[in-house]
Amino acid sequence: MAAVSERPQMLPEEFEEFARRLASTAEGIRPEFINGKPGVKPVPDGGHGRIVQWLLRVCIQARPELFLHDQGLRIQGYRGGFARPDGTLADADAFVGRGDWATTEDVLMVAEVTSFDSDSDTDRRDRIEKPRAYAETGIPVYLLIDRDSAEFIVHSRPDGVRYESVQILPIGKTVHLPEPVGIALDTEPLKDWVR
Template identity: 55%
Template sequence: MTVMAERTSSQMSVAEFERIAEFAARESEAVRFEFIDGRIGVKKVTNGNHGAIIMWLIRQCMQARPELDLNPTQGLKVEAYRRGRARPDGVLAPVAHFAGQGDWADTHGVLMAVEITSYDSDTHNRDRVEKPRAYAEAGIPVYLLIDRDNLSILVHSDPDLEDGYRDIHVVRLGGKVTLPDPVSIELDTEDLKQYVD
C-alpha cells in the first residue's frame, strides 16, 4: 500500500527526503519510500505473487538480453530536473550500470522501468498516472506496466518531456508483447496469469 503526503507551502527538499528514506531503510524492511511530484510515497513491501512476477521478468530479460540486468532494488532520480525519487519494481540497464551510483541513480543509460500494480487504493494514481509521467520526463525510453487489476500489459514508449509517453500499447495478460527498441525483447505473458491474485 502506498500513502502519499500532500504538498504543503513549505515543500520538502530532495535532500531532506533522502535522509528520511535512508533512516527508514535502516530501521525497517517493510516499506520503501518514494518522492514523486513533491509528495512522499510509502510503498509496502510486495506479496509473493508480486515477487514471482518480477522474478519471471528477470529470467525473461536475462535469457533474451544477457548483457542487461533487470534490477529490482535500484532507486532512480526522476521527473524533470531529477527532483523526484522513484523505486521501480525493476530497472533495465546494462550489466553493472548502477555500480557506485548509490541508492538514487541518474536515469541516463536506463532502457526500461517496470511497475507491477499492487492491490491498494493508490495504485491507479501512482502506477498509471504519476510514474509514467515521471519516467517520461526523465527520458526513460520504455515503461512497462503489468496491470494485475485490469489483466493487461501496458508498454509505454516514445517519451516526451512535457506530454509523457506518446505511444501506449496494451495487450491482454496471457498474450505476446514486444518491448520496443532499445529493449527489443518479446514476452509471452501466458505464465503471468497464475500470479494475478
C-alpha cells in the first residue's frame, strides 16, 4: 500500500495570521508551526527558566559579541514552518528590525529545554521534528537540554536533511559546542535543575 502524505493542518500564511491574533489576545502563549501542524509551547516552569538564564550567561561570558535571543524563526522543510526556540544564539544585533519571525542566516545555534513530564506532542517536536526542521534549515548547531533524561544532546553538521553528528552527554560533564559556536559548557550546576 502506498504511503499517503499528511496534509498540513493549515498553510504557513494562515499560521502567521493565527499567531498574530493569538499574541494580541493571549499573553504568554508561544505558538509554533512545524511539519504542517500548529502547536503551542508549554509555559516554562522556574527550573526551565533558570536553565535558559544559565545558558545565556555562559554564552555571553564566552562570546560577548553574541546573545541568546528569544526570537521566533522561519524554518525550512518541505512544509515550511515557524519555531520559537528557548534560545537562539546569534550576533547581539542579528534580529534588530526583523519582526516576530526572522530568517535563520545569522543563527549559530538554537537551544531547547524540555519540560518535565512532556506530553507526546512536545516529545515529538523537541526530539524528532525540530532536529529535522533545524537541519533542513541549515542551523549549524541544535542543543537539546533534556531534563527528563538529564542529558545534553548536541546536534551538528546539518546536511540539509538531518544532522550528521549527534553527541549525547549526561548533565555534569563538560559539553563542547562545535564551531561556529565554539563554547565549552560546564554543566555541573544544572544537576540541581533536572531530575
